[in-house]
Amino acid sequence: MNEIINTINLTKTYGKTKAVNNINLSVKKGEIFGFIGLNGAGKTTVIRMLLGMISPTSGECYLQGKKVNARNIDTWSDVGYIVETPYSYPELTVRENLEIVRKLRVVKDKDSINWIIKKLKLEKYELKKVKHLSLGNAQRLGIAKAIIHKPKILLLDEPTNGLDPAGIVEVLKLLKDLAKNSDVTILVSSHKLNEISRIATNIAIIHDGRLIKKIDKKELEHELKKSLIIDGKYKNEMKLILSKAEYETNTIAIENSNEKLSVLQVHNEDAVNNPEKIATLLVNNGYPPRMLKVQKEDLEEYFLRAIDEFGGGLK
Amino acid sequence: MNKIIICVPIEIKKFLSSKTPLITMIGLMILPFVGGFFMIILKDPVVAQKMGIISTKAQILGSNADWPSYFSLLTQGISLGGLIIFGFVTSWIFGREYSDRTIKDLLALPISRNTIVISKFIVIFLWCMFLSISVFLIGLFVGKIIGLPGWSLEFLFSSSIIFSICSLLTILLSTPVAFFASFGRGYLSPLGFMIITLILSQIVVAMGFGEFFPWSIPALASGIAGEESAALTNISLSIVFLTSIIGLISTIFWWRYADQD
Structure with missing residues (x-):
């Protein structure tokens, strides 16, 4: 059984x-x-x-x-x-x-x-x-x-x-x-x-x-969305450069050492898998990033996304 | 059967660890002493005169200071007081599982819910019998101390039979209280039910239908409304038994089939 x-x-x-x-x-x-x-x-x-x-x-x-x-x-x-x-x-x-x-x-x-x-x-x-x-x-x-x-x-x-x-x-x-x-x-x-x-x-x-x-659990690992978090002094310009290079970029707020930070988030697989390409792109355009971090969605975010997609979300 | 042997000691342990045995014991043990007090007043007319209201009440309750009057008083007391005290024991044994939220632990066990319900009734029966026997024995002791006249073995035999029947009938009427404790999930509903039955029994007796109302029958059997009403008819006995069986079955069914949220 x-x-x-x-x-x-x-x-x-x-x-x-x-x-x-x-x-x-x-x-x-x-x-x-x-x-x-x-x-x-x-x-x-x-x-x-x-x-x-x-x-x-x-x-x-x-x-x-x-x-x-x-x-x-x-x-x-x-x-x-x-x-x-x-x-x-x-x-x-x-x-x-x-x-x-x-x-x-x-x-x-x-x-x-x-x-x-x-x-x-x-x-x-x-x-x-x-x-x-x-x-x-x-x-x-x-x-x-x-x-x-x-x-x-x-x-x-x-x-x-x-x-x-x-x-x-x-x-x-x-x-x-x-x-x-x-x-x-x-x-x-x-x-x-x-x-x-x-x-x-x-x-x-x-x-x-x-x-x-x-x-x-294995499927979950695949389903948890990854994104590239980018911070820098000139966010608007950085966002423009990334958009021109066809990277879908949005601005989100994250907590860093108890401090709320506004950062850029890129979901494209290419960016997540090759963050150095993004760094090169931004540096070559004169806007070097201060932070580049690949972030994985946690279960809490996944859960909220799941119920949101279902149509009963809290967001 | 084996599982009843497991469950009954558990129910006894839970019951004896609480304050309910002490409270119900004190509640019912007052009876022989209060009865004895009335007998002392009745025995001495001078004291009775000086006591005013108390002696008047004593005259109503028992006309003579002798063994038959004293035991008639005790039997009436157990029939009326028993409804409250035995009902209290029942509402605690069943209602506490809901109030303490321990009911959840009794619902998915390798022991059937019927066994648990029956074990609880066994403990209720045992404790209420113990209380009744204690009232009887203390009554004998108090009567002897007071020195009541009219003692004989024949009297002891007849009075113990009437006392036992009245106690037993009152204990049997506890099963519906268990149903209300389970249905109402706590103490409040069964206590409310007890109060309603007590009030109704007074009204029904006054209307002359007491022998058909289960909660009036033990008191009538004790001779509370006079010697002529004390004889129990088969119909009255059947009504009490039927009420008890309905209470038992409905409690078992409630535990087995109702949603236990």
Whole structure:
């Protein structure tokens, strides 16, 4: 079984609003599938449907080839999940909460609690009541609850919320390790695009309930637009020279050392691949550049461009 | 069955770690002591005269200071107070999962949602039974301390049966509260539901249809409206059982089929 998570024409309607509209997803074994979208795009609704928490209006979800249904309880033995902010029983300690999850997950190995406490670095807090935990540690506990039973599938909705930068790095490393070394299939939703881009093998963009882009990491590398950034004292003259040489040039603002800078941007492949040609051209015309930099679009820009091209952009 | 054995101790642990057991215990344990206080007043007419309003109230609640009057008072108390206290226990056990947002962790497990709901009902039943038995035993202790007349083994047997029936009927009426806690996703709806049933039960009894209204039946069975209304008809019993089953099934169905957003 190669296809672990699968949705077919998945749709969820609330009144006249289509929260999720005809979504087809396919996640293969060991993949980290980044599910990105703005708040309210439909990410959580898809995850809830995959977990049988809400029923689709139409369409189907499959986990390991089995149709998702609240009655199909065997499906859940291999699934760990976080849906939005994880919550635990506030009057119980971290260890007691994990003990409850271990029993509910029917995990016989009692040592799994010590293992997960160590893995998520919760040793210092294991006897602390959950109501006294910081947001970050409550999040760590949520992740611990999701993986205590060593699931084959992880459905994680914004798993790094509330974590400090070091915590984010640790969790991303852990997810990468689970996918690479334990063949865990991970669907991770987030609006923090740069985090997702660090671990995802595939990315899907959801906007207004629709899947507007599905792309794997290699394709993404090709799709991320490159441009040549040029700065110089006489921008208008430089722009004129470049235009005459048939380079499509526009002026954009960039941030450089916390300072907003107005620079020229050229998208032509020839310019991006041969910046020295541009330098020569400008020097020969008496307008030497101060800066020449090949810049690659980041996932955030790519995402905004994707939803803009789709027709629902923010720009 | 195995999974119920896993779930019930978990539910007990969650319940006992909260303040609800203590609150409900204190709430219901007042009953035998207040009853005992009225008996003391009734026993001593001089004190009763000096007490003014309190003695008047005591005269209404129990005409004589003896074991039958005292236990009649306790049975009426558990039938009325139980509706509130047992309802409170139920609304906490179900409603807290929504208020604390821990419900998400109970929905996609290798243990069915039915098992979790039934485990919660088992804990509600066990705790409410424990409370009822405690009220009965403390009642016996308080009655002995006061030195009430009219004690016999026959009396103990008959009063314990009436007390048990009334407690059981009241506990059975907790299941609809669980449905409202799940439907309303918290404590507010079930508490509102309890208040409405209490008000309605007063109105329905006043209209003379109390034996057909589930929430009036335990109080009527306790003899609150006089000896003649205390006899339970099969129809009344069936109404309580049916209400309880409807509450149980609707809660199970809600957990299983409703969207858990």
